[in-house]
Amino acid sequence: xxxxxxxxxxxxxxxxxxxxxxxxxxxxxxxxxxxxxxxxxxxxxxxxxxxxxxxxxxxxxxxxxxxxxxxxxxxxxxxxxxxxxxxxxxxxxxxxxxxxxxxxxxxxxxxxxxxxxxxxxxxxxxxxxxxxxxxxxxxxxxxxxxxxxxxxxxxxxxxxxxxxxxxxxxxxxxxxxxxxxxxxxxxxxxxxxxxxxxxxxxxxxxxxxxxxxxxxxxxxxxxxxxxxxxxxxxxxxxxxxxxxxxxxxxxxxxxxxxxxxxxxxxxxxxxxxxxxxxxxxxxxxxxxxxxxxxxxxxxxxxxxxxxxxxxxxxxxxxxxxxxxxxxxxxxxxxxxxxxxxxxxxxxxxxxxxxxxxxxxxxxxxxxxxxxxxxxxxxxxxxxxxxxxxxxxxxxxxxxxxxxxxxxxxxxxxxxxxxxxxxxxxxxxxxxxxxxxxxxxxxxxxxxxxxxxxxxxxxxxxxxxxxxxxxxxxxxxxxxxxxxxxxxxxxxxxxxxxxxxxxxxxxxxxxxxxxxxxxxxxxxxxxxxxxxxxxxxxxxxxxxxxxxxxxxxxxxxxxx
Amino acid sequence: xxxxxxxxxxxxxxxxxxxxxxxxxxxxxxxxxxxxxxxxxxxxxxxxxxxxxxxxxxxxxxxxxxxxxxxxxxxxxxxxxxxxxxxxxxxxxxxxxxxxxxxxxxxxxxxxxxxxxxxxxxxxxxxxxxxxxx
Numbered sequence: 001x002x003x004x005x006x007x008x009x010x011x012x013x014x015x016x017x018x019x020x021x022x023x024x025x026x027x028x029x030x031x032x033x034x035x036x037x038x039x040x041x042x043x044x045x046x047x048x049x050x051x052x053x054x055x056x057x058x059x060x061x062x063x064x065x066x067x068x069x070x071x072x073x074x075x076x077x078x079x080x081x082x083x084x085x086x087x088x089x090x091x092x093x094x095x096x097x098x099x100x101x102x103x104x105x106x107x108x109x110x111x112x113x114x115x116x117x118x119x120x121x122x123x124x125x126x127x128x129x130x131x132x133x134x135x136x137x138x139x140x141x142x143x144x145x146x147x148x149x150x151x152x153x154x155x156x157x158x159x160x161x162x163x164x165x166x167x168x169x170x171x172x173x174x175x176x177x178x179x180x181x182x183x184x185x186x187x188x189x190x191x192x193x194x195x196x197x198x199x200x201x202x203x204x205x206x207x208x209x210x211x212x213x214x215x216x217x218x219x220x221x222x223x224x225x226x227x228x229x230x231x232x233x234x235x236x237x238x239x240x241x242x243x244x245x246x247x248x249x250x251x252x253x254x255x256x257x258x259x260x261x262x263x264x265x266x267x268x269x270x271x272x273x274x275x276x277x278x279x280x281x282x283x284x285x286x287x288x289x290x291x292x293x294x295x296x297x298x299x300x301x302x303x304x305x306x307x308x309x310x311x312x313x314x315x316x317x318x319x320x321x322x323x324x325x326x327x328x329x330x331x332x333x334x335x336x337x338x339x340x341x342x343x344x345x346x347x348x349x350x351x352x353x354x355x356x357x358x359x360x361x362x363x364x365x366x367x368x369x370x371x372x373x374x375x376x377x378x379x380x381x382x383x384x385x386x387x388x389x390x391x392x393x394x395x396x397x398x399x400x401x402x403x404x405x406x407x408x409x410x411x412x413x414x415x416x417x418x419x420x421x422x423x424x425x426x427x428x429x430x431x432x433x434x435x436x437x438x439x440x441x442x443x444x445x446x447x448x449x450x451x452x453x454x455x456x457x458x459x460x461x462x463x464x465x466x467x468x469x470x471x472x473x474x475x476x477x478x479x480x481x482x483x484x485x486x487x488x489x490x491x492x493x494x495x496x497x498x499x500x501x502x503x504x505x506x507x508x509x510x511x512x513x514x515x516x517x518x519x520x521x522x523x524x525x526x527x528x529x530x531x532x533x534x535x536x537x538x539x540x541x542x543x544x545x546x547x548x549x550x551x552x553x554x555x556x557x558x559x
Numbered sequence: 560x561x562x563x564x565x566x567x568x569x570x571x572x573x574x575x576x577x578x579x580x581x582x583x584x585x586x587x588x589x590x591x592x593x594x595x596x597x598x599x600x601x602x603x604x605x606x607x608x609x610x611x612x613x614x615x616x617x618x619x620x621x622x623x624x625x626x627x628x629x630x631x632x633x634x635x636x637x638x639x640x641x642x643x644x645x646x647x648x649x650x651x652x653x654x655x656x657x658x659x660x661x662x663x664x665x666x667x668x669x670x671x672x673x674x675x676x677x678x679x680x681x682x683x684x685x686x687x688x689x690x691x692x693x
Binding site: 119120122123131132133134135138139203206207208209247248249335338339340372373374375448451452455458459465468469477478481483484555557559 | 575576585594654657677
């Protein structure tokens with residue numbers, strides 16, 4: 001992008017400036033620190049100029065929005081066409097309670113739903129299971145059978161909203177229930193729009209809600225890819241998630257690297273199962289974090305887009321441009337929130353919102369100020385949603401596409417994040433791919449090292465977290481936090497008893513037996529799971545059958 | 560010289576948030592303690608079994624699922640019925656609202672450490688409150 005001769009001249013002028021003006025100033029006024037680093041501990045130079053991005057070739061490296069390598073965005077008009085989807089992750093207690101919260105959010109101008117399930121649901125246990133004691137309805141809504149799902153979406157037309165479900169190990173079961181609810185509303189499966197997270201590899205790495213071992217888990221995932229490519233064509237079949245990897249303490253580079261390495265593993269598994277890459281790759285989606293280092297985060301999103309496009313084109317020989325587009329959801333960084341002076345979190349979330357939008361996200365969840373303390377209240381969720389609306393309508397950053405492109409610093413960061421992530425991916429390839437690298441504990445160890453380093457920096461005050469290790473005040477305990485009614489567990493148990501009394505248990509047994517046979521073989525399991533949920537077989541019963549056949553994942557404990 | 564302090568870092572409940580548990584485990588180890596980490600999804604029974612088997616001085620429970628009022632006292636009760644509670648210091652950490660802390664202390668947890676607590680605070684607390692001599 002820059003002429004050779006001019007670059008040489010510039011290099012000289014820059015070094016003159018450094019040795020002259022800068023040195024002189026430094027001798028009187030030293031800089032605040034010896035070394036400056038990003039939020040992810042990457043070195044930051046004093047000044048960026050064309051010198052740092054001298055090799056940049058506009059058409060090759062950036063291109064135009066909607067065109068390969070998609071660095072500047074996946075759509076040709078981005079937010080000038082429509083804003084990102086504002087999607088607040090929500091769900092707690094019972095389906096009845098959560099249904100009320102969804103209707104409230106839709107009334108407030110939210111444009112998509114995002115369902116949080118409680119931990120027993122995420123791990124495939126019914127509310128009456130012994131391990132569910134104390135956990136029912138706590139971090140999300142409890143779903144035991146199709147009955148709960150019908151209540152959850154009561155009065156919400158599934159052909160009008162898009163729904164994201166944070167569900168992984170039992171993703172097939174929840175998707176089956178969603179399809180069944182659609183059918184009852186008269187909405188056919190090809191009209192359904194939404195996403196299931198369905199990303200088991202990051203569960204092993206960072207999030208922890210796994211059930212089955214790697215191989216059968218990968219099979220369940222490819223079954224979904226195949227089934228949806230025919231029957232639910234507008235559904236995003238996976239949301240390959242860096243969010244939780246970052247929350248576990250990774251750096252920005254590691255977030256991109258490990259997420260795309262997982263993505264590679266899913267594509268490989270599906271190709272190996274005989275699927276044509278261009279039939280399923282357009283429905284892959286991603287999920288990233290947005291932390292406080294604004295420009296590093298923007299560069300991260302741009303780097304991830306460019307790298308994925310190259311991987312799909314060069315490594316997997318994808319032909320459709322849609323297969324090369326990295327579309328992603330963003331959530332602001334939960335681990336950046338402080339329990340101290342929680343109002344400050346509103347400001348952090350605003351910065352992170354800017355990062356996501358300037359980075360070209362397709363949808364966004366903004367965290368609420370009280371989330372380091374408890375689940376958010378309705379009031380604090382509203383402020384979080386308003387933050388997005390202010391950025392959309394008032395900040396001006398959505399009026400033109402990828403406005404930070406061409407910034408010497410942002411382009412340089414984009415290059416270095418891409419290169420750093422690629423180096424990790426090559427290392428993971430050498431270890432035999434992401435599933436192997438996870439098995440060996442390599443990825444977990446890398447994240448753990450970054451996380452511990454960060455903690456030490458905070459404790460030595462090398463890194464300042466406002467209100468936590470500097471600018472503290474004496475505070476009263478916050479009031480009015482959301483509490484989940486402790487009787488939820490009992491309510492759910494009663495519902496299960498009712499379901500089991502009302503349904504045709506003989507048919508349920510038959511459907512479960514058929515599912516078992518199919519699981520022992522190689523057939524696609526989705527149709528069997530759909531048949532079972534329609535008869536009100538519970539989530540725990542279905543996962544129980546699969547546990548019997550597949551066994552359970554054994555975590556390797558890495559410190 | 561006295562032997563090192565032995566700590567069991569355990570995760571009761573079903574949540575997978577183990578960043579805090581791992582950070583505290585490493586920090587205690589760097590402070591010279593011997594640390595055993597159980598991994599995720601441990602039942603109170605499993606935790607108490609591990610504590611007895613490893614003959615620890617400290618049981619440190621990390622939980623972010625919201626089920627703390629249910630699970631943490633259960634660990635204490637089991638330690639009592641196994642007659643090892645008098646030897647073991649039991650502490651907890653995680654996303655635990657202030658208003659729950661008093662109740663947890665009354666049920667037998669010696670200290671509760673919430674987000675933002677420097678690891679040194681926990682280390683000092685352990686050293687000052689051990690129940691048996693090293």
